[in-house]
Structure formats: C-alpha cells, structure tokens
Amino acid sequence: MLTVKNIDQYYGSSHTLKGVSMDVKRGECMALLGRNGVGKTTLLKCLMGVENIRSGSISFEDQEISQFKPHMRAALGMAYVPQGREIFARLTVEENILMGMATKSGRQAKQIKEEIYDLFPILKSMLHRRGGDLSGGQQQQLAIARALVAEPKLIIFDEPTEGIQPSIIKDIGRVIRLLRDRGDIAILLCEQYFDFAHELADRFVVLSRGEVVASGDREAMDGDDVKRHLSV
Numbered sequence: 001m002l003t004v005k006n007i008d009q010y011y012g013s014s015h016t017l018k019g020v021s022m023d024v025k026r027g028e029c030m031a032l033l034g035r036n037g038v039g040k041t042t043l044l045k046c047l048m049g050v051e052n053i054r055s056g057s058i059s060f061e062d063q064e065i066s067q068f069k070p071h072m073r074a075a076l077g078m079a080y081v082p083q084g085r086e087i088f089a090r091l092t093v094e095e096n097i098l099m100g101m102a103t104k105s106g107r108q109a110k111q112i113k114e115e116i117y118d119l120f121p122i123l124k125s126m127l128h129r130r131g132g133d134l135s136g137g138q139q140q141q142l143a144i145a146r147a148l149v150a151e152p153k154l155i156i157f158d159e160p161t162e163g164i165q166p167s168i169i170k171d172i173g174r175v176i177r178l179l180r181d182r183g184d185i186a187i188l189l190c191e192q193y194f195d196f197a198h199e200l201a202d203r204f205v206v207l208s209r210g211e212v213v214a215s216g217d218r219e220a221m222d223g224d225d226v227k228r229h230l231s232v
C-alpha cells in the first residue's frame, strides 16, 4: 500500500534521512523503531508531506505522491496521529473529532459513527468538554479517533504511548490490535516502547542515524542486532 524507496531528506546541510526504503502492506502493522533523534518523526513527516524529500520516491497504492501536499495525501486515505497529539485545545471533543471528517462532504461530514465510541467509550462521555481539559491519555485517544473518522487506508502513529499512563496504553494497544485484525487498513507504528511494538507488529524496521539498519518479521525483533540499536 505504501512504498518508500531510497529517500533522502535534509534540514539545511544536515543529512537526516539517508537512502531509507520500507513498505507497509494492507492488513499489517509495521513497527518503525529507533532511539531518540534518529529520524523517525522526520520520516513520518516526509510520508505525510509535512517535510520535503530531496530524492527517492514515496508511492501510495501505486501512485507517486512525493510531490503531493499533505491535504492531498490525507484525501487519498493517509492519516497521521502526531507525537504530542496536537488536538485543538479550545474546541470540544466532538468538534475535534469532526475536524477529522473535513475531507468528507454533506451529512457524512456531520455524523460520528457509533463504532468510534465503541473503540473509545470515554470520549462519548466527554463530547462537550474542551480538548485542552482532557488528560494526556484521553487526548491521545481523541487524536486517534480524529484520524479514524476519516476512514483512512493507512494510519500512522508517532509514539502513541509516550507520556501515557499504563491503563490507557493498554486501551490504545487494544484499539491498534482491533484495527490490525480488521485486515483492511495498513498501520505504521513508530515506537520506542519495545514491548508495546513487539506485541502488535507483524514486521519491523529499525532506524539509526537516518539509515535502516535492521528489518524483518516479528520473530526477528527479539534478535541482538535489533536490541543493540534500541534502548532495551
């Protein structure tokens, strides 16, 4: 569904991504692993069009998208749950969720499907609260709900467990597993929390200093050459 081939990215003269290649298939969860500062978020921003690549290619459903603006990628079915959530603090929970449906038109754009509340019951009881008044974990759930109402084909999570309390990490893990088991969506999960990623991932890639240094199936995630590149 998503194929990245040999991409390079620079911040000024700093070469941040070096010949990165990877892919994510429909129905699978791909884990993107690596220590702080190796370029994971930069890679995700390049995928969404928030940062530009210098060379290489990014294709989504066999269409080259590396020159597309972020809103065009969103309209094609790519959704991004950013690190730090980036919800609208002054809008209500309901308004935040509706923002995720901006690419839909007419009645469809106004109706939040019940399945969103089945995934995140807590949000239903908080619909009229301001986003900024929610706890960090609740904001993370809201950011995921906002991404899901767009009914994406690919959903990208940037460290969804960061700074979140264990009980909500469990809830988020349950939702990602449900999405994966549905089989019709591709999931790219960027994580530093190894056990969380290990439980959910079908395959993985490890970044180190902007390069892919290891990749493979879930079974290979436990290997020493993977752990050497992570803080585990």
Ligand SMILES: Nc1ncnc2c1ncn2[C@@H]1O[C@H](COP(=O)(O)OP(=O)(O)OP(=O)(O)O)[C@@H](O)[C@H]1O
Pocket: 011, 016, 034, 035, 036, 037, 038, 039, 040, 041, 042, 043, 083
């Ligand atoms: N806007 C920017 N301008 C210049 N340098 C940046 C910018 N954003 C990130 N960097 C640098 O690029 C490198 C990769 O950062 P990035 O945020 O992609 O890493 P990361 O693996 O996602 O780390 P983290 O887990 O801390 O988010 C770091 O050295 C960072 O300081």
